[in-house]
Amino acid sequence: MRNSGATIGRRPAEPGELDLGMHELRAVAGYAAACARTALALFERERPDDERPRAAIDAAQAFADGAARSKVLRDAAWAAQRAAQEARDAGLAAASDAARAALAAAGAAFLHPLAKATQVKHILGAAAHAARAFELAEGDDPAIGASHIAQARALAPPVVVDVLRRYPAAPSGGGRAGALLRELDAALRR
Structure with a gap:
């Protein structure tokens, strides 16, 4: 990978690929971490001894602040996914979606420069799952x-909105969290 401002990867963008700079990828991860952090208390209230979602959010923020995109970040994402599954299996729906927000925050660092609608989940998934967690908690x-x-719309910095607008609109599916993702996607593109 190249330094801030450079295109991600080792070769120039090909047809169907976007020009995505490391500074933009870090901004997306920072936004996702901020969105996921809003719902973290919902998870920790139900599962106070489980630090996996917090670790995933912290790893995403560390990447946003300049850390390498490494196995540590990927492992934190997988651990948050297991925490989400365990919360779901325990009947803790709000906690599960809060952990999914943490998973999405860590996954934001792995946004691909492919012009595919599914990549929007890397940008907005943390916000959508955090919103769903709050819905379920209430x-x-x-x-x-x-x-x-x-609130997530107001939190999005211009660089994140610019990156989002380079991708196709969010895909269909994904249940209620998917609907929230599409709502945020549409709002940010206006």
């Missing part, structure tokens, strides 16, 4: 999710 109230999507 009795599955869609107004709560909409409020958190509005």
Whole structure:
């Protein structure tokens, strides 16, 4: 990888690939970490001894602050995914989505410069899962999710919005978290 501002990878972008600088990738990861951190207390309230989601968010923030995109970051993402599954299996839906937000934050560092709609999940997945976690914590109230999507929209720095606009619109599917992702995607593209 090259220094800040350089295109990710070792070769020039090919057709279907985007020109994505390391500084942009770090900004996306920082945004995702900030979005996921808003819901972390929902997870920790239910599973106070499980530090995996916090570690994933911290790893994403460390990458945003200049750390290498390494196995540590990938391992933290997988650990947050296991925490989400375990919370779900325990019937803790809000905690599960909060952990999925942490997973998405760590995964944001692995945004690919491929012009595919699925890549939007790397940019906005943490915000969508955090909003869904808050909805679930408040009795599955869609107004709560909409409020958190509005907060995530306000939190997005211009560089993240610019990166998002280079990708196709968010894909269909993904249940309620997918709907929240599409809502945020549409709002940021306006």
